[in-house]
Ligand SMILES: CC1=C(CCC(=O)O)c2cc3nc(cc4[nH]c(cc5[nH]c(cc1n2)c(C)c5CCC(=O)O)c(CCC(=O)O)c4C)C(CCC(=O)O)=C3C
């Protein structure tokens with residue numbers, strides 16, 4: 001029998017494992033305070049803010065949806081790889097809650113993994129979403145030391161905000177959320193693209209040349225809005241707004257806040273709004289509390305019809321994107337010139353972060369994992 005295409009196994013070398021890297025969240029009330037201590041270690045979050053955030057978790061039984069979302073993603077990635085004929089172990093570790101990165105990295109080394117590619121559940125460049133994870137991974141490797149003389153190398157996929165699979169998934173989610181609005185307001189509805197607020201200074205230092213966090217979100221917002229217009233035949237006004245700010249009020253963070261935005265738009269006569277959480281790849285606490293609970297209450301108070309677009313979660317195209325990013329990067333590491341799909345006005349992001357990419361002035365930690373030795377060596381055009 002001749003070999004069919006289906007028997008051609010995609011080449012993942014030089015990688016012998018994939019590591020799903022995420023934030024972590026509490027799973028029961030007793031986890032909440034220790035989790036918040038982990039998140040805010042060494043940072044300047046007022047106690048009043050921690051109590052407030054703790055309350056958000058207690059309202060949901062002390063359980064964040066994020067770990068369940070990651071377990072589902074892990075299972076879906078494994079299934080997708082197996083269906084493509086790829087036999088590669090997939091691990092999962094978090095920054096702030098079990099399974100912790102340091103334990104998972106130790107397990108990988110114990111299993112004999114030599115080189116793994118990390119997929120981080122944050123799609124954009126920022127200290128919180130990119131560099132801090134690379135610091136955590138560097139620290140996890142350092143903690144292992146050279147016991148046993150086994151070297152484990154970790155790389156990280158490019159940030160994937162503008163990967164067509166992510167953008168198309170969000171287009172369909174916004175179209176579905178528009179369909180949930182009352183018929184008489186649907187064509188006039190505005191889209192509010194929502195992401196996590198960060199300090200202005202964190203945006204300023206994001207990406208290899210700065211300001212990447214906002215630029216990447218704006219690029220996704222216009223591309224998704226264009227896709228929605230194509231799909232529905234209606235151009236909807238759109239804005240980029242922010243949720244979940246913290247830190248002292250004296251420190252400027254990205255604005256407008258989603259609730260202030262809803263108030264301003266209602267005052268200006270807006271008829272309906274779709275909240276599109278492009279900054280979150282699954283239903284985190286920010287999504288179920290800050291958007292579904294708080295922002296929805298604001299909209300109700302204002303009499304403004306409002307629906308929320310779904311996050312990517314385990315949407316099959318998003319899951320397949322993880323495999324595509326793995327095969328793309330594996331090919332690049334073998335010296336091939338893979339295609340790097342990207343949509344919108346920004347090029348596909350760099351494979352390796354420039355030395356100062358997403359730097360945080362206060363962090364003294366090394367971010368060697370995923371880093372290039374110089375800005376010329378990042379494996380992509382500068383944006
Ligand atoms: C850019 C960004 C993402 C990326 C988007 C992504 O990766 O998806 C993200 C993700 C997340 N942030 C999360 C939770 C928290 N973030 C906090 C604090 C902060 N986030 C920040 C930024 C971001 N955060 C910043 C600049 C701070 C303050 C300073 C600091 O501490 O760095 C705090 C402390 C209390 C508070 O200030 O709110 C908590 C509890 C969870 C888990 C949710 C769950 O449980 O479902 C997730 C996925």
Ligand SMILES: [Fe+2]
Nearest residue numbers: 130353357358
């Ligand atoms: Fe970075």
